[in-house]
Amino acid sequence: MSKLYALSYVSPIGEIEIQGTHEAVYSIMFSNRNEPSTRVIEEAPVQVLKECASQLDEYFKGERFEFSFPYAYEGTDFQQKVWNALVNVGYGKTTAYKDIALAIGNEKAIRAVGSANGKNKLSIVIPCHRIIGSNQKLTGYAGGLWRKEWLLQHEKRCLGS
Structure with a gap:
């Protein structure tokens, strides 16, 4: 797999950490921290992570019902x-x-x-x-x-x- 990048998104129900490569998002998980992270994950997040965060924001605003950014998963x-x-x-x-x-x-x-x-x-x-x-x-x-x-x-x- 290519290098993984991460981006934090603060949702109405807590911080979500988005991880992925330049090609796709691989993980969207609640961080369970009470406050947003202060650590710098990536100064200029890759476009696919920014698009994921943007679509999540639209979802939480009630403006998006389906997601169209590229994602991938690994499993059996x-x-x-x-x-x-x-x-x-x-x-x-x-x-x-x-x-x-x-x-x-x-x-x-x-x-x-x-x-x-x-x-x-x-x-x-x-x-x-x-x-x-x-x-x-x-x-x-x-x-x-x-x-x-x-x-x-x-x-x-x-x-x-």
Whole structure:
């Protein structure tokens, strides 16, 4: 892989660190710091990272429902199948882990789908926050359940306006 660069973006629900190369974004993760980082990550971030931050900003303002910047992910074939299926869960919608397992043709892989979901490094863009339990309850989210709930409510509010 090419040299990785990073850029911090301060969202309404905390700082997000975006990492990538000149070609694509590889990671969009909540940093879980209470305040923005003071460290200089890159004086002149690469264009793809700036575009990602710009599109995230539009998402949080309720102006963007899909992402178009280049991104890439690395994982097992199974994980990639799961992540590809997650992209098909529409903005403001939710689906269950079981439904994703069915969508990838492996109905017994519910727990494995959950595990793959938890390894997603492209938060919000690969919308793992839209996956809930079969009982319609919120379950695990790397950024914290409160963020998952916020993101789901945000999308529903934006669709309603």
